[in-house]
Amino acid sequence: MSQEIEHVKCLIIGSGPAGYTAAIYAARADLKPVMYTGIVPGGQLTQTTDVENFPGYPDGILGPQMMEDFKKQAERFGTQVRFGYITSVDFSGDVHRIVVDGEKTITAETVVIATGATAKWLGLDSEQKYNGFGVSACAVCDGFFFRGQDVAIVGAGDTAAEEASYLAKLANKVHMLVRRDEFRASKAMQHRVLSTPNIEIHYNTEAREILGDGQNVTAVAVSNNQTGEEKQLPITGFFVAIGHKPNTELFEGILDMDANGYLITKPDSTQTNIAGVFACGDVQDHVYRQAVTAAGTGCMAALEAERYLAAKAHVMI
Incomplete structure (x- = not known):
């Protein structure tokens, strides 16, 4: 029996401020995003207590609650948030193939990578x-x-x-x-x-x-x-302060990385070396590593994914 393959316009790998912000913008652009949270839904912020430097929370907020707020906002606009771990990717074709938990196959027209980094x-x-x-x-x-x-x-x-x-x-x-x-x-x-x-x-x-x-x-x-x-x-x-390790093992040999494993994106962009694949947040930022900058690049990734699909559709007409 052949396995059923799910097709999506926009797949978001990883949660946290970057992933959830990308989901909010992608959903509002009617890209009907599907997000797989990874093994730590919400990312590094779920392991912190008070967050007092994110705009919009004048009294501060607990990291886990903040990520729950982000998640609810993404879901409000139609994002499908799923718990799961991406085990392999194939970006060689025009449509990208992703395997979840070693079982389910998804094809995606665009992929937003927001897998973050882990403190050493x-x-x-x-x-x-x-x-x-x-x-x-x-x-x-x-x-x-x-x-x-x-x-x-x-x-x-x-x-x-x-x-x-x-x-x-x-x-x-x-x-x-x-x-x-x-x-x-x-x-x-x-x-x-x-x-x-x-x-x-x-x-x-x-x-x-x-x-x-x-x-x-x-x-x-x-x-x-x-x-x-x-x-x-x-x-x-x-x-x-002994460093961070970007969560990029899955993309080794596929996407361009620097010597420390951070994904390389084009200047002033979240575009990777593969068309239709975008990276945002700590997985490509070894300088700032803040929730607010991660959210900013999540916004950029979704807008770029939308423009990529629009350009692609225009060419096909």
Whole structure:
């Protein structure tokens, strides 16, 4: 018995601010979008607590609730939101073929990729225990909550240096934990960190355990990887800045990526190297990584998908 193949105008892979915004715009353009949420519906924001920097929420909002609001708005205009995981794609033809959960095949005239990125973590159990309760992978998102407090940040690259500098404007003191005896950051970023008086750099230092009272972070236990010396640093915020990994494994060898695996889109566009395939949000943004910028590119992707289909229809007439 042959498997029935579903055909759609616009398939959105992944949810979160980018995917849901693309869905809202695509649905309003009558593209009748179908979205597969992936294994974490709502993306990284579902793993955060208060979101206070997204326009339209003057009192702030919980990340999971915000994503539920986005989902309801997308569904209101007719988006079909489905829980499922894309297991393979074939973008070689004029119409794209996508397999869901290894079983169902969908053909799509346009595809919007919004699979996001995943923060790299140290792998500590306590890191996940206090994630959202003092532990964060985004200083720009959560630094405000630690105004006037002592915090720690792990990392030695440009991102870590930039986030440490950002935190220093808000926090009383920033402990920067650097695993080696030197930075990996550029000379300019190193100079910025080294010239900031309330950043204390701990070289050859690794976090061993994040300590807390069961509800919030109270300290971090660290050790010197040369001397073996162990100590505790009293803090209320612990930031991990060792990088993000874009969720692009599915597209390896098919779509153009940079050295770190982020999808490459054309300048001022969400268009990938494959016609009719667009990428938005953190999967193609390694610079800003904010909910509001992800939503913006989600809008762009839907508008470009609409224009692509309109141009295609005009050529066929």
